Amino acid sequence: MTNDAISGVGLGLRSCHYQHILNEQPAVPWFEVMTDNYMGAGGQPHYYLQQIAEQYPLTFHGVGLSLGSVRPLSETYLDRLAELIDLYQPAWVSEHLCWSANTRHNSHDLLPMPYTEAAVRHMSERISQVQERLGRRILVENLSSYVTFAESEMTEWEYINEICQRADCDLLLDINNIHVSAVNHGFDAREYLAAMPMARVREIHLAGYEVQGELLLDSHSQPVHPPVWQLYREAVALAGAVPTLIEWDNDIPAFSVLEQEARRAQQISQEVANAA
Amino acid sequence: MPPDNPAELQQLAQFQQQFLDRLYFQQPLTVVTVNRAACGADAQQCLDTYRGSLYGGLNQALAEIYPVCRQFVGEAFFSAMADRYISRYPSTVERLDDYGLEFAEFLACFEPVHTLPQLPTLARLEWAWHRAFHAADVAPFDFNAFAQACQHSSGGIQFQLAPELTLLMADYPVDLLWQWHQPGEAGEMPELVAVELPLVIFRPGAQVHIERLDKTAWQFLQQLQRDRSLNGLCEVMGDQVTPLLPLAIERGWVSGFTLA
Numbered sequence: 001m002t003n004d005a006i007s008g009v010g011l012g013l014r015s016c017h018y019q020h021i022l023n024e025q026p027a028v029p030w031f032e033v034m035t036d037n038y039m040g041a042g043g044q045p046h047y048y049l050q051q052i053a054e055q056y057p058l059t060f061h062g063v064g065l066s067l068g069s070v071r072p073l074s075e076t077y078l079d080r081l082a083e084l085i086d087l088y089q090p091a092w093v094s095e096h097l098c099w100s101a102n103t104r105h106n107s108h109d110l111l112p113m114p115y116t117e118a119a120v121r122h123m124s125e126r127i128s129q130v131q132e133r134l135g136r137r138i139l140v141e142n143l144s145s146y147v148t149f150a151e152s153e154m155t156e157w158e159y160i161n162e163i164c165q166r167a168d169c170d171l172l173l174d175i176n177n178i179h180v181s182a183v184n185h186g187f188d189a190r191e192y193l194a195a196m197p198m199a200r201v202r203e204i205h206l207a208g209y210e211v212q213g214e215l216l217l218d219s220h221s222q223p224v225h226p227p228v229w230q231l232y233r234e235a236v237a238l239a240g241a242v243p244t245l246i247e248w249d250n251d252i253p254a255f256s257v258l259e260q261e262a263r264r265a266q267q268i269s270q271e272v273a274n275a276a
Numbered sequence: 277m278p279p280d281n282p283a284e285l286q287q288l289a290q291f292q293q294q295f296l297d298r299l300y301f302q303q304p305l306t307v308v309t310v311n312r313a314a315c316g317a318d319a320q321q322c323l324d325t326y327r328g329s330l331y332g333g334l335n336q337a338l339a340e341i342y343p344v345c346r347q348f349v350g351e352a353f354f355s356a357m358a359d360r361y362i363s364r365y366p367s368t369v370e371r372l373d374d375y376g377l378e379f380a381e382f383l384a385c386f387e388p389v390h391t392l393p394q395l396p397t398l399a400r401l402e403w404a405w406h407r408a409f410h411a412a413d414v415a416p417f418d419f420n421a422f423a424q425a426c427q428h429s430s431g432g433i434q435f436q437l438a439p440e441l442t443l444l445m446a447d448y449p450v451d452l453l454w455q456w457h458q459p460g461e462a463g464e465m466p467e468l469v470a471v472e473l474p475l476v477i478f479r480p481g482a483q484v485h486i487e488r489l490d491k492t493a494w495q496f497l498q499q500l501q502r503d504r505s506l507n508g509l510c511e512v513m514g515d516q517v518t519p520l521l522p523l524a525i526e527r528g529w530v531s532g533f534t535l536a
Contacts, residue, residue, distance in 0.1 A: 118287070
């Protein structure tokens with residue numbers, strides 16, 4: 001299946017929906033594949049993905065590269081990622097602006113770092129290394145976060161802009177992450193959005209959060225919340241009809257629920273286009 | 277782009293060391309100051325949110341690798357046990373799929389489950405199942421090429437075992453216990469009496485197989501794990517190679533061969 005034309009609202013591919021997708025062949029414009037779920041050599045994950053790749057365009061989304069770590073990038077991981085790219089020909093590859101592992105341990109989680117000039121330089125350098133190794137530009141995704149550091153020298157949106165410019169990479173703009181961080185840290189999500197380098201935004205993510213005590217958690221376990229839909233409307237007005245993805249990773253519902261969320265995103269995108 | 281400054285990198289490395297030590301082991305984080313969140317959460321609450329996310333993610337990974345152990349002891353107990361494992365064995369692996377290797381060893385020393393002596397072996401079985409599930413796919417055995425190799429260069433034949441094939445000498449009938457916990461299974465729980473039981477876990481096609489072995493088949497596969505050569509196999513197993521080799525190929529324990 002050719003992957004050079006990704007448009008509209010896609011869905012995150014999850015194993016519990018393999019059979020439904022292959023049996024029903026739903027009208028989904030594209031699927032986003034969690035690359036880390038296919039790092040294994042073979043077996044059922046690849047058996048299903050190969051069949052789905054024959055019928056739908058794909059994009060790759062990773063969580064394991066640990067772009068911001070000080071320890072060297074993993075050659076093993078990059079080699080396998082390159083193999084998977086050759087095998088499945090995704091339209092693009094994205095990762096997170098985060099770190100996950102230090103020299104001893106791995107969190108397998110998306111961790112923040114202080115927004116400093118040193119962090120910008122390090123992250124940009126690592127993204128460039130990845131792009132050179134893969135022979136293609138990658139998209140980097142803005143994080144949701146639960147901490148800020150007194151040592152930060154710039155805002156998150158300045159940090160993202162600097163990195164994208166220096167690494168000359170593209171941006172995956174996660175609208176839910178902006179809202180979650182804005183509520184947790186008390187900044188204006190619209191100011192953040194207005195500062196994004198929209199020409200670099202190739203994809204938008206939408207997901208649901210949970211409330212835990214005073215903090216919002218980026219849990220990907222709920223429908224998209226009303227303030228995130230509103231922010232999405234504003235993002236589309238600024239960025240245009242960027243390919244958008246519905247992400248759902250915990251308490252995954254029936255496929256029809258994801259399709260319903262996708263229809264709503266498509267409707268908002270259309271309404272913004274009509275109003276322009 | 278200017279290269280990283282070594283002193284700055286050192287600072288960043290120290291931050292990452294302390295940050296993860298805070299999440300895994302609740303060690304103090306001193307190289308940075310975490311702000312109180314605007315939403316009202318204090319610095320410790322903010323950091324504990326990451327700690328909860330880390331432990332939750334690894335706990336979920338263990339639950340997915342060890343679903344039968346989880347059913348056997350109950351979800352709440354498994355989760356508490358997994359948290360103890362995570363703090364004792366923080367992840368050092370690159371891929372989440374590779375996390376949890378030492379779980380059986382941990383269970384063998386975990387005093388609260390000493391009344392369930394089957395549990396460590398059940399965990400070994402599930403780890404082997406997990407590895408086989410993700411193992412590389414294999415092409416069908418090439419009988420024509422094998423026949424030719426036997427005629428012309430049998431001395432150089434090296435066998436390939438199914439990728440990620442595991443031999444497990446179980447001390448309880450954990451294969452029955454595993455089967456009894458699969459969806460759709462009914463009937464009485466198997467009797468869990470101590471018994472020495474040789475098992476092989478591998479994936480010849482789409483499904484992972486858990487099979488019991490007799491003594492000679494166990495010795496045959498053990499020998500192939502030590503030395504893949506046909507010559508070595510014949511030296512150790514003698515005439516038993518004649519019935520066992522076709523069986524091993526038919527079952528899918530042996531998936532191919534190379535010529536040295």
